[in-house]
Amino acid sequence: MSDVRPAGRRSRRGRVAGRIAGRTLFLLASLVSLYLLLPSLLEVFTSWRELFELSPEWVAIALGVEALSFVAIWELQRVALQTRSWTPVALSQLAGNAVGRIIPGGAATAAALQYRMLLRAGLPGGRIASGLAAVSILLFGTVLALPLLSLPAILAGTPVERGLLQAAALGAGVFLVILAAGATVFVWDRPLVFAGDLLERGLNVAARRRRVAGELSVRLLRERDALRTAFGSRWQTALLASAGRSIFDYLALLACLRAVGAEPSPSVVLLAYVAASLLGMIPLTPGGLGFVEAGLTAMLALAGVGGAAAAVATLAYRLVSFWLPIPLGGVAYAAFRHRYR
Numbered sequence: 001m002s003d004v005r006p007a008g009r010r011s012r013r014g015r016v017a018g019r020i021a022g023r024t025l026f027l028l029a030s031l032v033s034l035y036l037l038l039p040s041l042l043e044v045f046t047s048w049r050e051l052f053e054l055s056p057e058w059v060a061i062a063l064g065v066e067a068l069s070f071v072a073i074w075e076l077q078r079v080a081l082q083t084r085s086w087t088p089v090a091l092s093q094l095a096g097n098a099v100g101r102i103i104p105g106g107a108a109t110a111a112a113l114q115y116r117m118l119l120r121a122g123l124p125g126g127r128i129a130s131g132l133a134a135v136s137i138l139l140f141g142t143v144l145a146l147p148l149l150s151l152p153a154i155l156a157g158t159p160v161e162r163g164l165l166q167a168a169a170l171g172a173g174v175f176l177v178i179l180a181a182g183a184t185v186f187v188w189d190r191p192l193v194f195a196g197d198l199l200e201r202g203l204n205v206a207a208r209r210r211r212v213a214g215e216l217s218v219r220l221l222r223e224r225d226a227l228r229t230a231f232g233s234r235w236q237t238a239l240l241a242s243a244g245r246s247i248f249d250y251l252a253l254l255a256c257l258r259a260v261g262a263e264p265s266p267s268v269v270l271l272a273y274v275a276a277s278l279l280g281m282i283p284l285t286p287g288g289l290g291f292v293e294a295g296l297t298a299m300l301a302l303a304g305v306g307g308a309a310a311a312v313a314t315l316a317y318r319l320v321s322f323w324l325p326i327p328l329g330g331v332a333y334a335a336f337r338h339r340y341r
Contacts, residue, residue, distance in 0.1 A: 029284055044293045044318075047311045054259040054316060062255035066320045069248035070094070076138070076241035079234045080131035081123060088121035091336040098329020101287040101322060111136070117333075120340050134230030137223060142242050143281065145178050146274045168254055174270065175247040182239045185224060193217040246277070249321060256316040257305065264303035272299030287322050 074090045081089065092114040100110030111132055118128045184191050197217050231238040250273050257264060276296045280288035293314055300310035 044297060044311050044315045047308065047315050050308070050312045051316060051319075054256075054312070055261075058255050058259035059316065059320075062252045062259065062316065062320050063324075065248045065255060066252040069245045069252070069321075070325070072241045072244035072248060073135075073139075076238055076245070077131065077135050079232075079238045079241065080134045080230050081118070081127060082131070082232070083123060085121075087339070088118055088123070088336070091332040091339075092117035092121070094325065094329045094332035095336060096329075098326045098333075101326055101329075104284060104286050106286060107136075107283070117336055117340075121336075130226075130230055134227050138227060138238060138242050139245065140281075142178060142182075142246055143277050145181065146174075146246065146277055168251065169266075172247065175243050175250075178246075179239060179243045182243070183236070186228060186235055186239065189221060193221070195220070249273075252320055253313075253317050256313045256320065257300070259316060260305075260309045260313045262300075262305045262309055262313060264300065264305050268299065268303035272296055272303060275299050289322075292322075293318065 070090075070093070074086060074093060077089050077093060078084070078086065083089065095117060096110035096114035099113050100106035103109060114132065115125075115128050119125055195217075228235055253273055253276075254269070257269070272295075276292050276299075279291040279295045282288045282291050285291065296314045296317070297310045300313060301307055305313065
């Protein structure tokens with residue numbers, strides 16, 4: 001017994017030391033990333049004076065459609081949580097979202113905070129866990145589907161004139177395709193099996209060895225069935241809300257571009273949004289801070305937006321979609337604590 005206990009203590013100490021070392025390395029990687037991205041951040045943030053020259057009506061539209069993107073997330077969570085109440089869902093999502101944007105890799109912390117808040121509001125713990133997991137998977141899948149399903153339109157360009165109306169039409173078409181693809185996957189097994197087998201063969205060929213990825217189609221079907229169980233008979237509403245979240249966010253970017261008077265190439269604007277969505281998932285910085293600013297500014301410049309205008313449009317979009325929800329999350333948390341004592 002005397003030999004077992006010290007060994008157990010050493011094992012626990014080793015795990016604790018490993019966690020500390022891992023978090024230290026992650027923090028160092030975050031600091032290095034921010035340092036390397038600092039010039040791009042400064043280029044964007046030093047344009048703040050030009051925000052006062054933006055068209056106020058288009059700024060209001062950007063705020064409105066971005067608010068609708070949050071409403072879409074709340075509706076998606078209401079479906080997954082099987083509740084009719086908006087208040088605990090909206091307040092907990094805003095608070096968790098704010099926490100997730102303050103710390104690097106904050107998605108897990110944000111989910112944990114929202115779980116505790118919904119539990120305090122009286123929702124069953126098992127339903128909260130499965131519902132939030134289903135929402136995360138569906139939103140993640142939507143973001144991953146964006147580059148794949150928008151690739152034909154991006155590569156082909158558009159036969160229409162440059163302008164934001166054409167960019168909005170192109171984006172709406174892509175999101176309708178995403179909605180149709182999501183409905184197809186929810187209803188039929190064969191498309192998901194085909195996609196899983198194709199991806200599995202590609203991964204195995206790329207690795208130059210056999211069975212790097214095995215039974216991928218089975219795993220995809222299992223995840224799809226879990227989503228169907230979580231969303232139940234309202235899976236169509238969940239798909240609409242998931243696609244709506246992205247399209248409203250995309251329209252916010254277009255409104256910010258219109259506020260600076262830009263008339264960019266529609267296909268490249270769509271590519272810029274897709275790139276920004278993927279860059280925002282990089283966990284090294286909170287909400288992809290720095291990565292999104294650098295990538296979006298560069299892509300908007302490729303779309304024909306002037307360098308200064310691209311920086312201002314990027315700053316306006318990030319203020320609307322990233323920075324403003326942070327203080328709103330603090331207000332939501334205080335309101336939740338007051339309501340659910």
